[in-house]
Structures are given as C-alpha cells and as structure tokens.
Amino acid sequence: MYLLDHMAAAYADTLHDAVAKQASETGLPAMAILGEVKLPADVVWVEFDDRELGVARFERASPVTRHDDKPVGTGLRGYLIDDRNKGHLRITMFHRRENSRVVDPICALLVKRIPTGELNYDNVEVELSHSMVEFRVRSGDTMEMINGRRTVHQVETGYDLFIPYALFAMLVSPDLGGIIPTENETFTAKDAKTARKFGKSWILDAQKSHLTIRIGPQAAAHMQERQARLEFERQVQDGRSGPVRHWVSEHERRYRSGKVVLVKGHHRGQLPAPNLPTRVMGPKPEATIFELDAVDPSNPD
Template identity: 85%
Template sequence: MLYKSLISLYGSSLAGKSAPTDDLVWHFAPSEGLRLFREYALDALQQAKVYLLDHLAAAYADTLHDAVAKQAAETGLPAMAILGEVKLPAGVVWVEFDDRELGVARFERASPVARYDNKPAGTGLRGYLLDDRNEGYLRITMFHRREGSRVVDPICALLVKRTPTGKLNYDDVEVELSRSMIDFCVRSGDTVEMINGRRTVHQVETGYDLFIPYALFAMLVSPDLGGIIPTETETFTTKDTKTARKFGKSWIVGAQKSHLTIRIGPQAAAHMTERTARLEFERQAQDERNGPIRHWVAEHERHYRSGKVVLVRAHQRGHAPVPNLPTRVMGPKSDVAGFEFPVAEPSSQG
C-alpha cells in the first residue's frame, strides 16, 4: 500500500532514520518547508479514514465518471455538479487505487480519456489525501508513486474554496505549489519549462481522478452501496505494531490499524460484463462498416486534371470477411448499462 509506504517514509525522515536510497528528496534537498509539509502529511495520514479500491472497484467507479462526463458535455454542467453534493465520511480521508490497472481498464473499454492512446497510460499507485478540517477550503493532496521509482513528494496541492454558505465551489480552486519540491527540481537540473510541465501534469491528474474518491463516497451512502462491498482489512498487523514499539517507530504505532478494502458485488460485476459486451458489439459493427468485402478490381486507367493518365493493374480491394459475422450486428443499446442521474439545474455554486 502507498499509505503504509508514506507513513514509514515520512516517519523515518522526521526521526532522522531514513536512508538516501529510499528518500532522495529529504537527503538531496532538505528544507524547513519540506519538514513542515511532512509533519502535516504524517499527522493527516495517521488520522485519516483509509479506503483501498481494488482494480475492479476503481474501474467501476471510473465508468461512472465516463457516464457523468458524457452528460456534462451534453448539459454544460460541471461533472461534480451532476454527481451532487457529496460529503466526506470523515474530516480526513485517504483513498488509494492502482493507477496502472486503471489505465489498462480505460484502454480496454476505450474510455474517452484513453481515446488517442496506443497503449495503457497509467503507472504505479495513486492516493488522495482529502483534508476537510479547514473552514475556508478543502485541501486535496494527490500522491503518486510511479512503477519502479521512489515515493516523491507532490509538487502541488489543490485548495477548493468554500462559498459563504459553506459549500465547496469547484470553480474557485487555488493551486498551492510546493516550494521545497520546486527547489528539488531545480537542484536536479530541471528547466523552468520542465517544472511547469510537472506541475501541470500533476494538477490535471489530481483534478480528473478526484471523481473516483467522490464516486466512492456517493456509493457508500447509497441504500444498496452502489454495487460495492467494503471489507475491513488489517493495515498494520500486531507483529508490525510490536516491532514498531521495540524499535521506537512511533509513527507506525500512531497510524490506523485497519482500512476498508472496496470490491465490487454482483450488481457492479453485471454492469461491467454488460458494458464489455456492448463495446465488443460496437467494435464488430464498426469493423463491418470499415469497407467492402474483399473483391477484385479490373485493370483500368486513372485520369488526373493535369492530363496525366495512369494504368492501374488489376488488384484486390476490401477486407476479408469475418467468419460467422452477420452483415449487420445489433447489440445492447448504449443506455442499457448506463447510470441514471437526476436532472441537475445550473447554479452559481459550480
């Protein structure tokens, strides 16, 4: 779990016990700002209610995002406004999922976000730390450990401001840059353009996938749990805690001992199966429209406006017929496996 890695890394660094090979940022570019951030992050992680989505649950929540994004494009409303007001289950929440597996699922189902990709784009583990303890804003910090790399502190966080009535306004978001991470990037030899690029990518990824934790929170309070099954799972075992006490690792002793693992139930599994079948029908139907069945074209002349004449020899054109595929393939309609949402009215709250 990325959650456990962060608890161990930040606790070790603040106690002066981390190794340079595991904690490059702390040893290469130490600063007071970095220390303050890690003190905040460790405290928040220890207090957080922790959720871990398995790869199917994350993919299921993401199909909800696809459906909402389509409706948002049709109505002109923000995706978060269509989802509605969703409250966090605790003052501080941690939601984690495997971004690599999510990228594979997006690519295989031809999600709009992966439409122009030639291979799955996700990599590593991703976790959202949502801190709702401030009256003026919600702090959103996204941590991403890419595959085969160390944990690196985030280059920025998002602060979602509140309206005078206390509601979150997703049209009023401040990007809070990490000065310590910018300093680390500069010392590593990054140019201004490279740093801006890192910040932009992190900001966009944070904002887009923020829908996944909120979809989870919405399903957790629905009467049927939205097709998901939460199961309490041990995070730090009794042996882990005993060893931590023995070696003075108070950061592990003070962390949450368990988390909720989120899996999909029969209802969600049926939806995913139906969606996969529909996409396959659509793919076959598209293949059928890709051109005529393979046939011979007789030798002929091709005349151009310039007066040029070209002799085209006899050749074959078209695609070889697919065995047992009818000339017209009919599958489930696109709205059969869709999510239903109440009609949302535009509002000044965003």
C-alpha cells in the same frame, strides 16, 4: 482509509465515463453533475492501483484512451482529501511514476468555498510545493519542465478525483451502489510490537483499521453488461470497415481547376479479417437503373 481493488476502481471509473458524456453535452463539470458529496471524515485517504485502472480503461475503450496505443498507468495512486480548513478543501494526489523514486507531489489543489460553505469547483487554486520545486531545480529541471510537470499533475489529479467522490456517494446509498466495504486491520499485532521496539511512530500513530472496497453482484452485472455492449459495438464497427481488397483500373481524375491526372491501375481496400463479415462493393449507380412498367395508382394490381 479506503483501499479499492482493481475491479472497484474500474467500476467507479465507468460511472465517470457516463457522467463525462453528460458533462460534455451540458457543458457542466463532472463533479457538478455528481452533486454535493459529504466526506466521511475531515481527513480521508483513498488508494487504488493506477496500472490496473489503465488496463481496464484501455480494454473498454474509455474516451480518455482514444489516443493511446497501449494501457497507460503506473504504480499506486492515493488521494489525501483534507477538509479541516473552512475556506477551502485541500486535495493532494500521490503517485509514483514509472522509473521514478519520487512520490511527493509537485502541487496540491485548493477548492475554494462560496460564502454558504459549498465547494466551487470553478474556483480552484494550484498550490506548488516549494520543497519539490527546489528538488526539481537541483535535479536539473528548467522552470519550463517544472511547469509541465505541474500541469500534468494538476490535470490527472482533477480527472481521477471523481473516483474517491463516487466511492463516497456509493457508501451512503441504500444499496451501497453495488460495492462491498470490508474492515481490515491495517497492521497486525506483530507489526505493532516491532514498531514499539524500534520506535516506528508512523506505524504506532496510524489508523488501526481501513476499509477494503470490492464490487458485489450488482456492480459485477453492470460491468459484464457494459463489456457485452462494447463487444457488440466493436463487431458492428468491424462490419462497417472499408471495402475488401480489389483492383481499380487505370482512369483519369479531373479537378475543378481543370487539372487532369492519370491514375494508374492499383489495388484498393484491405484484406478481410478471418471470421468477420466483409463489406461487399455494390454495382455502379448507373447499373442500378431499372425500367419498370407504368402502374395505374387506382389499380395497384
């Protein structure tokens, strides 16, 4: 079991942004660029805070938030990755959405293997949960709504799958990729005693410890450098904003079709923001023609 704090999840996600850019340029899946990553065990659980991850994505202007006007993300998100089947890898993502009590996923992803045993991320089967489909039908959902939920869950599962796999890759790197794993006790002795008293088998049979993942100085420096670069790009973009507010005199606008429209005088542009450089409107092209004396090329002076 691996529990990522919000900084560790955001750090892994910045690596995803970099790989996603390379994937769009080459046409390869992000997981293919990451390469074959060996799981640390046959069954692995990876958990992180989806709400905090959404805030981090929004603040750094991640490509996945380009159409969002506020951070998107709710609750905790957990990946159960099961590698016990020789024919496929089962990936189940658990996520409780806002204003919902439902945690069980509506579907799981089965990544098929090629004859040599390697995973083929171009051959993924979506396995619907029959119990959840029946629950949704009883709750009044139409099949169209259920298919919509399945599609959303499938896309989100596939996109954020990069985070646990980036974690696995960093765990086997010589410098741990800038992360600091710390082993912690899952349940205290008092919890175990109470569980034995009341027969709570889900506590007694659980793994005795888990790894908490935090970032180290190397990863923190990467995040600070990335934030500074983003702030610089924002300032440059603000410097390239439209012209400052000015008056446009009444004029005619002529179109190729022969249509002539009289445009009344109006204000154009936007008010400059305080403490930011503004774009200054230059003179009209005809006003920039200068008459220069002829110069003899053989005599530069």
